[in-house]
Amino acid sequence: MHSPDCISYPPVYTDTALADFKEPAPAQSEETYGPWSPGTPSRQAYDLDFEDHVKAPGHHIAEILDDYPTILLQSDLVHPCLLEPQIIRMTGLLSEWSPDLSLQRAVYSGVAKKDGQDIEVAVKFVASIEEAKMEVANYGHLEALQGTVIPRLYGMLFGYEKNSDEEVACLVLERFGSKLRLDFHQMDMVSRGEALNRLVDIHRAGFSHCDFARRNVVTKDGQYRIVDLADVTPHEGVCQWTFDFVENAGRVLPYSEQRALRGVCPIIFAAASEALYWSAGRLVLGGMYGVEAAPSLPKSHEVYQVPDVVIGLDDSYHYKESEKRDIAIKIYEEFKKQLDKYPMEHVIHFKNWTSYEVHRKWHAERNISFAPRLVPDEDGQWIHVGVRGFREREAALNLQYLSLEPNFDLSPYSIIQA
């Protein structure tokens, strides 16, 4: 856990900009002055201007702050802010909005001035003053990684809730890129490797992040940074991890090698497990059928990008598990052929057609009747037809245009034209 030292960690800023402040801080100790207390005059005042700029669903959770929509915040004298006093224009909510989102968990985006230039910032509100200081201390411990592995920290600001002496605190950080669009297991291995290597950087600096998750990774132009340092703790012993997640991204690791890596640093190993990094050699088709990776099948992350693939379409036929597995492999082999020619969006768009046609061919080859209650419509969405309606529906869909010859090559475009 956090040591008490974290709270009184000395100012982390060594930036020469601090020297520009006209009046030096009075030589009052934290004991007599307090880290920040009501009524303490501060020469560094900042306004967060929310007016008209922030379009967030629901109400603006910053409304609980005194003087909303233009909120006066102040830095304290122990943790001076690297930005000159100014109005920070707030532009949006970076946290995913939900009805129970509280201000203390909200992260806003904003535009601030630094050395005359506009910079994008993330303003992260924190549950308590103490937690804010602990996170600031963690940014201080990892100062050498700011701007490459973790965001830059510009400062910590304090204010009040409306009609209350309840203090609030926020961290003003560099805004880097955006959150991950895909889940880890849907990202290609090199991208996952880049994110995991940043975690390794933190370990090499002597700390554990302790909350490595998709929500705490941001990306821009193929680079990845790790955010939310609230749970950072000193690493137990010196981390001996040397395995490079990017260099090894193309390899299927034997189990013995995986086991050895787990022994090197169980925390990094677990994070990589969370990202399904170790299971690249194993595919789960249709969310259910585990098979070995093969050149005839899509890669692991591609398999996970195609949602809701129906296997065992005709519910009037009782498929054995081995038959479903067989059909699953055939469907994903078709996906792979399509991926060789078309982008993933097309494969996803036509996935139901592909499933339908593979089932149809599979039934035909075995002389098993085929009368599913689900048929893809012109947009590729399943529509429910009764057994009786099926023939009619099939005729209407011009399914005869779908190739029935052996080794058919399902082209989405020919289906559209059909």
Ligand SMILES: [Zn+2]
């Ligand atoms: Zn480690």
